[in-house]
Amino acid sequence: MSDLSSAQSSVKQATLQQPIWRNALAGLQMLFVAFGALVLMPLITGLDPSVALFTAGIGTLIFQLITKQTVPIFLASSFVFIAPIAYSVQTWGMAAAMGSLFVSGLVYVAIAALVAIRGTGFLHRLMPPVVTGPIIMAIGLGLAPIAVNMAMGKSGDGAAELFPYTDSLIVSMSALITTLLVATLGKGIFRLIPIMAGVLVGYIMASIMGMVSTDAVANSEWFAIPNFITPEFNLAAILFMLPVAIAPAIEHVGDILAIGSVTGKDYTKEPGLHRTLLGDGVATSTAALLGGPPNTTYSEVTGAVMLTKMFNPRIMLWAACFAIVLAFVAKFGVALQTIPAPVMGGILILLFGSIAGVGMNILVKAQVDLSDQRNLVIVSTTLVFGIGGMAMGNADFSLQGISLCGLVAIALNLLLPQTKAEEASLGHPQAITENKIEQSSV
Structure with missing residues (x-):
């Protein structure tokens, strides 16, 4: 065993023997780290942030139950689904959007079953980096107009002006600059909460500008369902x-390998990738049954685990319980809904750009050669279909945005002939992904 693995094992054993109060305090800290992104997603899509807190807690408990409390992961709102949820709500209504998200969770369950039967190789053949990279880039870039509109004081679709332009820019840029500074210059645990810092500073600036009304908070009950x-x-x-559910399911594999690189354990073997996928899928479907956003693993929490060396999965159980309790504090949920659009817009400029950056990083780390015509065709077509608003269908049903570009990317990858070098690279997806994690941690 390497010195690094021995050190990780010693630290992990120590954290497993911590008293309950320390685990509870660490759990509260993990929720604090995830909190900013957790509540921001439902605020953007019109969902109840209190429901998001509740389903994040329930989802994490479900995940830990299915994975036998072996993986220190906290599940919460997934930003990948923002645009599809917004379109679904506008087209079919909120209840229908929740129904579609419930079935999306079952996609994870189906993939988990396939992984249990056939292993992970088929996943990488179906959606290699040349497919997942541009899909994730399209998700981030496609959301960019929403962030810019909100930062300028408009509604997400730009149809209504909510606040004066100049005041909105001052507020949104204050939130953005604070988030950037904390993310890049912050030390210790503070570096892991840039979103919360940005929201706090932006909210204070918005209050000074007269954008915040707390009447609803004063009139609300302290506790409510x-x-x-x-x-x-x-x-x-x-x-x-x-189709939207497929890319996050593939990304889940990288997330599990990433947390494994932090704790020094191979979670693809114990509890097994099929169990982690199953836990994520059941959590997402359960969230949809209650009206909450789909769940995903949070890199912020992974970073906190790495920083604090708190490897005990029971800590995430405490974080989940705190989230569930907080969901019933009505004044807290109402207060979150008073955050003005410019505050969220400033932070979303960074968040949506970061999503696009993740997609670019997938291509770079996998050394996808865009001088190769096959790769160029897949990437370019996927991006334009996803960002440009291409739609196919009729008045009753149409595919567009991420749904369409995801199917197009998969189809092109399956139909266009591969070189022998590309076929060989797909045979070692585990090594490629581990190399990506190793390079990103340097």
């Missing part, structure tokens, strides 16, 4: 959402 939504199942909405 979150606004749960019963899903409806609309075939068109389901077919629209299904």
Whole structure:
């Protein structure tokens, strides 16, 4: 065993023997780290942030149960689904959007079953980096207009002006600059909460500018049941959402390898990738049944685990319990909804850009050669279909945005002939992914 692995094992053993109060305090800290992104996603899509807190907690408990409390992961709102949720809500309504997200969770379950039967090789053949990279880039770049509109004081679609332009820019840039500075210059645990810092400074500036009204907070009850939504199942909405679920499922593999590189354990073997995928999928479907956003693993929490060396999965159980309790504090949920659009817009400029950056990084780390015509065709077509608003279908049903570009990317990858070098590289996806993690940690 290497010195690094021995050190990780010693630290892990120490954290497993911590008293309950220390685990509880560490769990509260993990929730604090994830909190900014957790509540921002539902605020953008019109979901109840209290429901998002509740389903993040329930989802994490489900994940830990299915994975036998072996992986120190906290699940919370996924930004990948923002644009598809917004379109689904606008087209078919919130209940139908929740129904489609429930089925999306079942996609994870189906992939988990395939992984249990056939291993992970087919995943990398279906969606190699040349496919997942541009899809994730299209997700981030396609959301860019929403961030810019909100930063300028408009609604997400730009149709309505909510606040004066100059005041909005001052507020949004204050939030953005604070987030950038904390992310790049912050030390210790503070470096892991740039979103919360940006929201706090932006909110203070917005209050000074007269953009914040706290009347709703004063008039609300202290405790209340979150606004749960019963899903409806609309075939068109389901077919629209299904392709969107595939890319995050593939990304899940990288997330599990990343947390494994931090703790020194191979979670693809124990509890097994099929169990982690199953846990993520069941958590997402459960969230949709309650009206919450789909769940995903959080890199912020992975970073906190690495920084604090808190490897005990029971810590995430405490974080989940705190999230569930907080969901019933009505004044807290109402206060979150008073955050003005310019504050969120400033932070979303960075977040959506970061999503696009993740997609670019996938291509770079996998050394995808864009001078190769096959790769160039897949990447360029996927990007334009995803960002340009291409739609195919009729008045009853159409595919567009991420759903369409995801299917197009997969189809092109399967139909266009590969070189022998490309076929060989697909035979060693584990080594490629581990190399990506090793390079990114340097």
